[in-house]
Amino acid sequence: MREGRKLLEYKDLQVHVETTPNTELKEHLYSTVLGTPGGLRYIHCSLEDRLHAPGENYFMYLHKQDKMLGSVGFVGRHTETAGVRHDSWLIRYFSIKAPMRSVPKAERKKNSADTREGRPTVLGRFVKPIFKEPSQLRPDEDEQGPAIIYAFIEEKNIQSYNFSVQMGMECLGEAVGFPFSRLWPKHSARIERLPREEEQDMLALIRDFYSDHVLFVSDPLFRDGHYCVIREKGKVVAGLQYYPITWVIKDFGGAFTNRVMKVLGKTAFVKRRANPDNFRLLAYDGLYCAPGKEDVLYELMEGVLAREKCYMALLEMDKESGLYSLLRRKKRFGLLYRIFGEFKARVMATFIRMPGEAVAEIKRKPFYIPTYDNS
Known part of the structure; x- marks a missing residue:
């Protein structure tokens, strides 16, 4: 039986959210080869501390029965931009453990936005509501204030980039390591x-x-x-x-x-x-x-x-x-x-109820990039 809260269900698929990484995710991450083909590729052996990063940690899992198909991690922190206090949600540890089928074409036609964004995966279909309202990650969260969801995606990581575009994110700049x-x-x-x-x-x-x-x-x-x-x-x-x-x-x-x-x-x-x-x-x-x-x-x-x-x-x-x-x-x-x-890496982001002056400032200024979150 799955621990954590069940957010969504579709046929034999379920999405759960937990505040700690489960054993299956840890085993997957510790065996995942990072980097991109043609460049430096490695396995990260110091993830335990990073999986419990400062701030709010949420891990979303897509399961079919008891098998994990994919996951997305979120780190939530309270920040301020242009005098506006808001949530900042950093995406980490996006992974697809098993091949993910696309949403059937007949169902894609029901949603013109999905059609514009290409071939959304089932994982994307389940995660997209969170990108529209990230406060759902919190238990019993009633307040729905302004927020930004952002991620740093390696330039050659086409899979993660396509996923971010399907989620409505836009490229705001470039990070270098x-x-x-x-x-x-x-x-x-x-x-x-x-x-x-x-x-x-x-x-x-x-x-x-x-x-x-x-x-x-x-x-x-x-x-x-x-x-x-x-x-x-x-x-x-x-x-x-x-x-x-x-x-x-x-x-x-x-x-x-x-x-x-x-x-x-x-x-x-x-x-x-x-x-x-x-x-x-x-x-x-x-x-x-x-x-x-x-x-x-x-x-x-x-x-x-x-x-x-x-x-x-x-x-x-x-x-x-x-x-x-x-x-x-x-x-x-x-x-x-x-x-x-x-x-x-591309700096990808999407805004939720953010005032125009705050959005303009975020688009105009460079991001502070904590190496802790990305190493």
């Missing part, structure tokens, strides 16, 4: 972990740094005491949050690279830095840089790698953000950046 690596990361004696009592002051600096972004969220920051800073004359001039991650790499993204790694991967030097069966890296989040202190930020990023005995970190941000421009001035991202390049 890229590696920062050092084969011999240098230690910096100036790096320190931010004391707990200084977190609110640091948060004020970070908020100001991202004041020209929309949908800023601070929930993941300062986790596990992993916010590091460098000071000059007693003032913080650079800061970042890091999260340890482990991958199992299935494909380095090219036949030549795979052959090279197969040979060199047996050496102690390479295996310590890029072991495909236990690839350790960091995700950087909440970066802060005082004006003119780009070199210090690079010192911090490299020094944290050295402290954690890692050789690569992952960064993600809006392509139109000032941070992206700031980092690209130096573009000292390391060897792995030259090998893998940048990973691009």
Whole structure:
């Protein structure tokens, strides 16, 4: 018998919503190869913490009898845009575990919107009401306020992109992710972990740094005491949050690279830095840089790698953000950046009862992209 609330039912199909990931979903995610063909492909081994992200977590499952066919995860947070308080729902872990048939043509004709959006899957048919009213995810939710539903979808992930279009989402911009690596990361004696009592002051600096972004969220920051800073004359001039991650790499993204790694991967030097069966890296989040202190930020990023005995970190941000421009001035991202390049994703969103001025601001400004939610 399924746990959680039953939202919808259609013939022998049912949709349930739960606040925690079930065992079947975990097993599926831990065996799913992420990335896109022709690029870096890997299995994420550090998902447990991410599945319980700060905010409201809801997992929708489509079942046929007791078999899970697909799932969609939502993280809900309260945000403010242009003076309007609203819900922000980030989509994560969209997956189709089994082949999904399309809605029969005769039934599609009953709904002209479905016809315009192509061939909607049964999963899409069930999820679409939630995209029109996400407050249904909450038990006994009566208030129906303004909201945005958004997602970051890899450029080559056609299946997820088509699904988002069927749900009425539009592309608002482009996000980029890229590696920062050092084969011999240098230690910096100036790096320190931010004391707990200084977190609110640091948060004020970070908020100001991202004041020209929309949908800023601070929930993941300062986790596990992993916010590091460098000071000059007693003032913080650079800061970042890091999260340890482990991958199992299935494909380095090219036949030549795979052959090279197969040979060199047996050496102690390479295996310590890029072991495909236990690839350790960091995700950087909440970066802060005082004006003119780009070199210090690079010192911090490299020094944290050295402290954690890692050789690569992952960064993600809006392509139109000032941070992206700031980092690209130096573009000292390391060897792995030259090998893998940048990973691009579409910023997809749909609005529910959002006032025009809030929608205009979201479309005009870059998104704040928490690496925590997307790594």
